[in-house]
Amino acid sequence: MKIVMTFVAAAAVLVSGPALADGAKLYAEKTCVACHGPKGDKPLMPDYPKIAGQNAKYAERQMLDIKSGARANGNSAAMKGVMEIVSEAEIKQLAEYISKLK
Numbered sequence: 837m838k839i840v841m842t843f844v845a846a847a848a849v850l851v852s853g854p855a856l857a858d859g860a861k862l863y864a865e866k867t868c869v870a871c872h873g874p875k876g877d878k879p880l881m882p883d884y885p886k887i888a889g890q891n892a893k894y895a896e897r898q899m900l901d902i903k904s905g906a907r908a909n910g911n912s913a914a915m916k917g918v919m920e921i922v923s924e925a926e927i928k929q930l931a932e933y934i935s936k937l938k
């Protein structure tokens with residue numbers, strides 16, 4: 837069983853690279869999908885941002901700032917709750933992932 841799991845993990849890495857595979861998983865598991873849409877281009881509310889294809893560095897910075905409270909404008913309160921359940925390393929992976937969404 838362990839061998840099978842290792843093989844599946846290795847296959848996933850070959851298909852999309854480790855960071856992107858993890859980013860996709862995080863994007864679904866950490867509920868990002870609910871507010872920003874499955875591909876980051878169909879926000880739940882008209883005043884929520886489209887994030888697909890956003891510059892990775894910028895997206896990472898915004899998430900870190902919302903997490904720390906440095907950014908508290910607009911609707912960031914809606915986003916802040918989620919930022920408490922993602923680590924800084926996960927935010928980096930998520931930023932990479934959404935920058936690749938079309």
Ligand code: HEC
Binds near residue numbers: 872884899909911915
């Ligand atoms: C409860 C709804 C909600 C969830 C869940 C959510 N967000 Fe957001 N997010 C928002 C809102 C609303 C904003 C805009 C805040 C504002 O108005 O300033 C935002 C902003 C952002 C931004 C900054 C966009 C910009 O152009 O500055 C990024 C990047 C982002 N979210 C990514 C994510 C990721 C990745 C996740 C999952 C870990 C996530 N969001 C989960 C509601 C949500």
